[in-house]
Amino acid sequence: MNTFMITKLIAKDWHLYKEYMLGYALLGIISAGLMTVQSYTVYYLGFIGLITVLIGSSAHLAINIVVTEKKESQLSFITALPISPLDYALSKMLGGLAIYLVSWVIIIIAASLIINFSHLPNGMLPMLIICALEILVATTILLCAGVLTGSMPVTIVTMIVLNLFFNMFIFAVAGIDTIGSNIESATAIFNSSVFAIIAAELCLIAVILGATIFIKSRKACFL
């Protein structure tokens, strides 16, 4: 494993996508701000905007950082560098997640502060973190699908399936009594159900990354 080169490739991707990620972060903050307006329509627009920015930035990054790079033949510029297929895969998965996390963390911290210091019920916080982590899991799956297949159609289908799953996930989590019934409470309630889901999401990210690294480590060549 060539950590020097992995770091270089991650820094290269950060230079390529930092403006987009910071732009998404700004859009996310604006969307979270809209949720504080005393109008259901504006609140709803803000909520949808927040989710859209989190999912949209994830799809934009995952597709561009891996698949478009291959499609536009920049991959052959990168594979000529002193790296192995595993170095490349690690740079894309870990780097992609790290770059996405920049806007994700900014948006989640801003949304949390806005919820905490506005009239919005603090009970929304556990749900916000659970949903944001689900989007992080989806981003990991999308990045890994791109790294493993390098295929635009496969990555797009994966993205569509993940988006459909997200809607079902929100309803399923809200339907859990120990979580759904606390959303409108004045205080954030982090009970065992919330921690269990957060732990499962974090474990899932680790398992997906581990499985992809294992598969890629068995490949000697790029093509």
Added chain:
Amino acid sequence: MNELAIHLENVTKHFNYFDLSNINLTLPTGQIMGFVGANGAGKSTTIRIIMGLMQADSGKTMVLGQEMPKFQTQIKYNVGYSSEEMKLYGAKNLGWHMAFIQSIYPGWDANYAKELLHRFDLNLEQKVKQFSKGQHIKAQLLLVLARKPKLLVLDEPTTGLDPVARQEVNNELALILKDEERTVLFSSHNTADVEKISDQITFIDRGAIIDSNDKETFLENWRRIQVELPFNQPMVPMGNIVQIEQDGRLASVISNQFCPAILEAYQQQNIKVLAVENMTLEEIFLAKVNHRRQALNRGAN
């Protein structure tokens, strides 16, 4: 100078509709090898195996004395690779790319990079997406050359360029490669490009290497002999003849091992030698490919 920069031994690669079969290729250090073949002959596949981008099904691939792809990370520190299909990042300028490559390769020569920038007439601040194809290829070459690799692998660098841009790139390449001692593998389907800069030539066709020799040997050994036969009968091939084209009593004969004895033999048979012509590399390549394909077809029938 007797070390091998590239050594391929019985390398094979199977695809559904194409096979790279028993490739044996050696490129000694300090030599410039032109790797010539038609489109789809197997040049890029061979180069991908050399670069560790693709794994051979069998055989041994050694680059700069190390096994590929096992030691590809170490090997690629000393190999510069540029190909026609390779693209830089359109949204960034050449300066950004130069800084990126410089941060990776300790051997980056900033003065040489500046010289190449001037010689190639490229602008540091111009975004890559605004480059013409010729400029794009020159930018790639600059990024590869300025880090002074021990081995340079150029996969069809001039393909798709208009004649003016191609001549520009070739002229610059010829000058640069003359400047210093470099080991270069240069693939192209354009024999004129290869003839200009190569010391050694290797022909590949339908996944097999069909000939490999130094350029002078190719040009000295191959001749086209124009003859007039005493009778209107099919000419009987003799010696190292790879092609006969006959029209009545006039015939054009191509020999791949020309020596004056052939002319003497003709005269003894009352065959009048009208002319002995040198052949271009393109003519040699075409004759070699046609000869092999005809032999394969005869074998198949």
